Every structure is written in C-alpha cells, then in structure tokens.
Amino acid sequence: MENLVLAKVNGKEITQKDVDFFLNTLGPEQAAQFGNPEGMKQLLQEIINQELLYFEAVEDKLSETQAFEEELERLKGHILKTLKIREIFEGIDVTDEEVNEYYESNKARFEKPAQVKASHILVKSEDEGLEVLKRLEDGEAFGEVAKAVSTCPSKEKGGDLGYFGKGQMVPEFEAAAFDLSVGERSGLVQTQFGYHVIELTDKKEPEATSLEEIKPRIQQDIVTRKQAQAYQDKVSALRTKYPVETY
Known part of the structure; x- marks a missing residue:
C-alpha cells in the first residue's frame, strides 16, 4: 500500500504512516475522538506544528545544551531498562501440561455461576x-x-x-x-x-467452564506469574552483584 505524502515541512515529508503512528500513541478515548477524517486533519496539523518546533530547536542548537544531554541520558536509561526486562522475559512459554494442571487446580475460579x-x-x-x-x-x-x-x-x-x-x-x-x-x-x-x-x-x-474456553486466560495467567518470578529472581541476584543503599 502506497505511503501517501500528506505534507512537507522544510523539505521533510509527512506521510499517512506518520499520522497513523501518531494516532496509535494516543489513549483509547483520544484515538476514538481523532479516528475520523476531520480528526486526522487535526492530527496532521499537530504533526506539522511539532516539526516546526523541531527545526527551530535544531537551529537553536538545543542538542548541544546540558538540558538535552540530561534528557537524553534519562531516555537512554529507560530504553536500556526496557530492553533488559524484555531479555529477562524471552523464552518464557507455557506447556499444555502446565495449562491442564492449572485448570484442574483452579476449577472453582472458572465456574459459571x-x-x-x-x-x-x-x-x-x-x-x-x-x-x-x-x-x-x-x-x-x-x-x-x-x-x-x-x-x-x-x-x-x-x-x-x-x-x-x-x-x-x-x-x-x-x-x-x-x-x-x-x-x-x-x-x-x-x-x-x-x-x-x-x-x-x-x-x-453452576457449571464448569471448559478448558478450551478458558485456555487463553490460563496461558496468560501462567505467563504473567512466570514473568513476575523471573523478574524477582533477576533483581534479587543483582542486589548481590551491585551495592544498594537506601536512606
């Protein structure tokens, strides 16, 4: 599908994908408000406004300021933490045996009243x-x-x-x-x-919910539990590796 160019700011193209991406960053209520032709036009204008601010920020050499360096360091820290957590969660899966065992042990939770x-x-x-x-x-x-x-x-x-x-x-x-x-x-x-x-x-x-009906929920429950345990195990180990002081 062609990525339609909707505007240019100082020679930089703003495309339909840019508008769609901006829309996806909004919360559900705002997305619903702007998810129509008129709303998309308003989003395009806001993207144009932000690009104008960007070009002036570059011209003013804000990237060479102390404030920029501090903000960049904060963003870098956030990205690195996110990537590390993603790495901890990699490889976590759920077997059919685990699903069956969880279902049998928690049938009362899944009972239809x-x-x-x-x-x-x-x-x-x-x-x-x-x-x-x-x-x-x-x-x-x-x-x-x-x-x-x-x-x-x-x-x-x-x-x-x-x-x-x-x-x-x-x-x-x-x-x-x-x-x-x-x-x-x-x-x-x-x-x-x-x-x-x-x-x-x-x-x-009252009747029991079948395993097939509830399986996706059980899988998510188990994954969430495993992720929480993997996270806790990792940070517990790291507390012995790096000194931690609280005041």
Whole structure:
C-alpha cells in the first residue's frame, strides 16, 4: 500500500504512516475522538506544528545544551531498562501440561455461576399486588396480566427479565427468585421499586467452564506469574552483584 505524502515541512515529508503512528500513541478515548477524517486533519496539523518546533530547536542548537544531554541520558536509561526486562522475559512459554494442571487446580475460579430466568409483574401498591395475585389464581395468563398492569418496561415481553445471576437484582427480588422452583410463582415481594409477583421459568445450575474456553486466560495467567518470578529472581541476584543503599 502506497505511503501517501500528506505534507512537507522544510523539505521533510509527512506521510499517512506518520499520522497513523501518531494516532496509535494516543489513549483509547483520544484515538476514538481523532479516528475520523476531520480528526486526522487535526492530527496532521499537530504533526506539522511539532516539526516546526523541531527545526527551530535544531537551529537553536538545543542538542548541544546540558538540558538535552540530561534528557537524553534519562531516555537512554529507560530504553536500556526496557530492553533488559524484555531479555529477562524471552523464552518464557507455557506447556499444555502446565495449562491442564492449572485448570484442574483452579476449577472453582472458572465456574459459571448459577442463573435463573424469571418473569415478573411490578405494581406500585400492595392492593394492586393482591389484585394481580387474584387474577393469576383465577387462571389469567401471567404474561397477559404483566402486559396489562405491570409498570416495568419488561411488560412488553410479558414480564420476561431473561437470565440473571446473583448480584444483578436488588436483594429482596434476588432472594425470592432464587428460592423458587421452575414453574413456581411467588407471593408479593416488596422492594424499593414497588410490589412484585415473580414467576421462575428456568434455572441454570453452576457449571464448569471448559478448558478450551478458558485456555487463553490460563496461558496468560501462567505467563504473567512466570514473568513476575523471573523478574524477582533477576533483581534479587543483582542486589548481590551491585551495592544498594537506601536512606
């Protein structure tokens, strides 16, 4: 793909790759802000501004100043440290045996929690709730009553809330829903939102996540642990090689 020249500053070309590189140095929010044609034009102008500053800095011989030498030394130190850490981490890998052992030892961490699927009818007062219970006891379909009187947006789906796990609903609602058996209906359940009648339509018991699903995460966990250990081992050895004094 052709690297399109977008501008020249004092004879130096600024290309599309330069703009793309600049965009990639931004944080996610800024990148999203400038990742459009108008934003790219603004980035190009900023690159031009920085090149203008660069040429004047060269003309002013800032590279011959003490401040430049100090900054260069700091940058050199940072680069060398980064390269050394990269060297320490080279060759760290993860075997299938390690992945399997980690999975078997940590199955509880990867377990999919229990979920329930429920529908509900929400009304404002206890009297309205009692009327809902009477209509249901008289044989009216739960979904039809929900559509007729519920104040929750779920009324459009007959009160269906879909699947949810613990911690996703207010405590009173959660406790009542998880205490029901499939097909069972609650009495009135009061929460900060009003009065609910809940019907449990399905329940999923906790289940283990398969090794294939979780393998990339396990590999990353092991690599991170090995890197941390390799780093600690290295700096511990270096503390015996070079004197360290703290004040």
